Amino acid sequence: MEQKKGRLFLCPTPIGNLEDITLRVLKILKEVEVIAAEDTRVTRKLMNHYGIKKPLISYHEHNKTKKGEEIIKLLLEGRDVALVSDAGTPGISDPGEELVKAAIGENIKVVPLPGPSAFVTALIASGFSTRRFAFEGFLPKKDKEREKILNNLLNENRTVIFYESPHRIVKFLEELKEKMGNRRVVIARELTKIHEEFFRGTVEEALLKFNAEEPRGEFVIIIEGVSKEETDDISLENVKEKALEKVREYLKGGMTKSQAVKKVSKELNISKNELYSDIHKGIT
Template sequence: MAGTIYLVATPIGNLEDITLRALNILKSVDFIAAEDTRQTLKLLNHFDIKKPLISYHEHNKIESGEKIIKQVIEGKNVALVTDAGTPGISDPGEGLVKLAIENNIPLYLIPGPAALIYGLVVSGISTSRFVFEGFLPTDKKGRKERMDKLLDEERTIIFYEAPHKLIRTLEDLYSHFGDRKIALCRELTKKYEEIIRCTLSEAIKLYEDKKPLGEYVIVLEGKSREEKEIERINELKDIPIDEHIMMYIKEGIPKKDAIKKVAKERNLPKSEVYKYSLDIK
């Protein structure tokens, strides 16, 4: 009879954040698959847990994943842990989940800390709808393509970033999205936890004299209705005034009201706009 794979969420900083269920699972499984065995060993030693450890990370996930699946099929139970937080989110655990499903192996998540949720909640930016993007591509082309696809995203956008790449990422976000609100969350649940709530331009200025330290959760405000309306009006200004008026008339707006609307959007006197409506029946 096949064993079971448990994806165990571990603390993102403060070791007291681990759950009783997570500890019980770590104590009961036959072995533990870890993204970084040295990091996981610190956690296990803290709670006096002694279990065989095997490495499962981005560079060996195919070979190691097959070995793990083979042992589970033979009846072994395994706990998969990442360096910090919930396995399967922006780490190779996603691959093991797929392998387990393909082989009809029982799979359970032992929920717990997730840095993206922590950062979102404390950001002060809307939590009602959000999208998680993880790490942006490092190559220039892929990076631009990803951000281009997010230009019209109205939901709050969450990224992860390493300290040595933070400044470049802030500059790229500013050039693509303008001066939106942002929250920079670092060292979460640790002694030197810091939440910086500002705009992108303020964040860039801040790090002119401050070295980024720790792993970051970046929470970026989505495109606002006001921003979309401004873009729409700017686009309309590029079309001839008579076509602009006609566009609203076709929508069922009376000619007189259409003239007022166009005048307001183009910041022109109504009398000026009226001249362009004379040939419109």
Template sequence: MPLSWPMDDPSTISCPSGLYVVATPIGNLEDITLRAINILANVDLIAAEDTRHTSRLLARYFIQTPLISYHEHNEQQRAGQLIDKILAGSAVALVSDAGTPSVSDPGYRLVCAAIENDLDIFPIPGVSAAVTALSASGLPTDTFVFVGFVPKKKGKRMDVLRSLIDEPRTLVFYESPRRVMALLEDIHVLMGDRPTVLAREMTKLHEEFIRGRLTDVQAALKDRPEIKGECTLLIGAAPSTRSLSDSELDVVIRQALSTPGARVSSVSKALARQHGLPRKIIYEMALEIEKNTDTPTND
């Protein structure tokens, strides 16, 4: 075993019948627990999201346990087969390509099926990309919202983001490198220039954390020919609002209306959301300001 400290003799490890939900590394293959290695070496079968990917991890630790595929395209059919094996007395381990199974990865249906059949479920904890990114982000970690992957279609994605605009906790997203720029743009449009951290290639050779305002992250990425590696994106909480005086609100509205192409309707909607004020009040003030402005806005 390629480790520098002693481990339990695998021949003495016993895995009772049940489902073992095993966390695996998100990049660096050394980020696996001793318990996970022993479990994977001694269960009867390993259900893997990608058997080729998991084979490399097993080879690293000289594990020869049989593999079977279990992914989003076959999980409904495969879940029944795996439950039958456990009911017959087998110990089955569930792993995803990286991190903890069933957290934005296949596994939820299998866990639910095991519960419905009153089978034992053994969580084997380990790495999670969300917690790994949070720990080094510099954003508040005492409370957060794990969003995971948002919908690929823009309309549905925007609906999800709108529901999070006023969320007072750190937001954690997963996104592919191909779609992360689109996600950043949508968040910027709806939530503004918030504190942002993009974690990429975590635990790997080219690990990168980009920290700053959302526009800073966009600027750091926009000139790259391509973005590589799965991304974990963290967005700061919605800013706390306080009531503006009439004079302060007047200044804010005038500044917004002075932006080229600004419209009373869009300005009113954005400021109402930002400051937690009724849109009607801002709209009426904006109209009054527009009437007394030499250069009216387009509305």
């Protein structure tokens, strides 16, 4: 007879205020045989607060391969396991997603429980559109990868959400200003805690604030999406830049200015007079 498999429960934990935990999560944490925690010290405080005594196993970014295999083994042996992060919903910007994939690969039942999430909490109080949004989490550490992501979001008309740490927030805002301009942002920190704070303003204003005071706490950065008018303006500038590049290319190939302008005008469906005007303005 095949061994009955355990279940992997995804249990959201408070992002600050310990009262922000569901009755169902507390029930599951008391019933499972093992709790897999991002930081066992943090989870132990939560467990002590609610009088929960269960074995803890460490599972985080730096041991996810080895510990992930151990957790899957426990599940295959028929033991129920609860996965928690330090704060919020496991699987969001943490290695929980990899454990979920591994469990699904072994045909282990994954049971998600609803609960706190920092980016959702910040988003609904931002005042920006919640109808369509893009959650990006933490940017990669490599500069080229960070640059690529920000460049791809240049024309994004959805609300965009990032996470950032206190020691990198200023660098993030500088990159944001350089790549995406002086956009309107809402920056939330210490959510659900005594010193909860929402900053609302432009990227330049945020830089003034966080250069003048020491950033503390984990940050949720919410960026307002560009309007259709702004998108149209950006797209027009891109077309103009591309047109001028093509004109220069054809001039190097031996065409006259008149020939190059006529050819590019036809290729990109842009007015010859407008193209001549841009050339005279020296737009590059």
